Amino acid sequence: MSYKLGVIGFGNIAKAIITPLLDKQILKSEEIFCVVNSKNSCEHIKKNYSHNINISYASSKDSVLVWDCPLKLLSIKPQQLKNINELIPKNGRENFLISVLAGISLNKLQEIFPNHKCVRAVTNIPITIGKGLTGISWSEKIDDKTKILIKNIFESSSKVYEFAEDYLDVFLALTSSAPAIVALIIEAFSDGGLNGGLPKRLSEELVLEMILGTVLMIKDLRISTYEFKNMVTSPAGTTISALRVLEKEGFKSALIESILAATNRSKQFN
Numbered sequence: 001m002s003y004k005l006g007v008i009g010f011g012n013i014a015k016a017i018i019t020p021l022l023d024k025q026i027l028k029s030e031e032i033f034c035v036v037n038s039k040n041s042c043e044h045i046k047k048n049y050s051h052n053i054n055i056s057y058a059s060s061k062d063s064v065l066v067w068d069c070p071l072k073l074l075s076i077k078p079q080q081l082k083n084i085n086e087l088i089p090k091n092g093r094e095n096f097l098i099s100v101l102a103g104i105s106l107n108k109l110q111e112i113f114p115n116h117k118c119v120r121a122v123t124n125i126p127i128t129i130g131k132g133l134t135g136i137s138w139s140e141k142i143d144d145k146t147k148i149l150i151k152n153i154f155e156s157s158s159k160v161y162e163f164a165e166d167y168l169d170v171f172l173a174l175t176s177s178a179p180a181i182v183a184l185i186i187e188a189f190s191d192g193g194l195n196g197g198l199p200k201r202l203s204e205e206l207v208l209e210m211i212l213g214t215v216l217m218i219k220d221l222r223i224s225t226y227e228f229k230n231m232v233t234s235p236a237g238t239t240i241s242a243l244r245v246l247e248k249e250g251f252k253s254a255l256i257e258s259i260l261a262a263t264n265r266s267k268q269f270n
Ligand SMILES: NC(=O)c1ccc[n+]([C@@H]2O[C@H](COP(=O)([O-])OP(=O)(O)OC[C@H]3O[C@@H](n4cnc5c(N)ncnc54)[C@H](OP(=O)(O)O)[C@@H]3O)[C@@H](O)[C@H]2O)c1
Pocket: 008, 009, 010, 011, 012, 013, 014, 035, 036, 037, 038, 039, 041, 042, 058, 075, 076, 077, 078, 080, 083, 084, 100, 101, 102, 122, 123, 124, 125, 176
């Protein structure tokens, strides 16, 4: 692929999306034009980033170069959106803008960027290690060729799913918020091991390996969670004793409610 990609905001998420494209030479560093807010950040990236991309800061004259790239990635915090002023691209081509901002709707994006066809992409933090999940919603009239191009950008670091925009909130809850809940579960299990007398580090290592093994077994053997649960639950055994406590404490219901809460919160941003 060869095109100029403009990147507005080059923080954690933008780096996680762009770096594998450069590492795998899907894009060349001279094809990337980034703008960040501060001169300090700009200097820091110039000095420390592993690829020699074009980078400028918002009040510099070079920042306009971003707007001439036909494809742009918008990766700032939602509250920083008010500081972005769309410049009309002078490239004489159709222009596309992909936003990874949580909760900013396609309608709102189209209002702010009337000279672009907008796309929403919800991605999650494991893209940092190439294990992300990305949900994409297209605004109308995006052609198939551009859809493939945009999907390719995220496929370097994640599995890509296409959704009607209505589903992006629950997608975000399940894929972006739930990792924090999983981290909490890991922490809680490790504390359980610690409470039983295991050293903290060993306890955490056991929990991580146990979760990895469980996930891979359910995934690779294609067994249902119900079947899996039955395989490890024997009559009057330890597992049913543990499960009984969780049932009594409303554990499953609490997890369902947590996803609902994150989904509703995401809807409020729109
Ligand atoms: N973190 C997550 O887990 C996650 C997951 C999925 C999606 N997201 C979404 O990804 C977006 C970015 O998150 P992040 O964690 O990467 O944020 P971040 O690390 O804070 O990066 C924000 C970037 O935006 C730049 N910026 C701010 N105002 C700007 C302006 N007026 N013009 C140009 N650049 C500007 C910042 O530059 P300076 O450094 O100079 O301030 C920085 O490079 C968010 O909208 C978030 O909803 C985050």
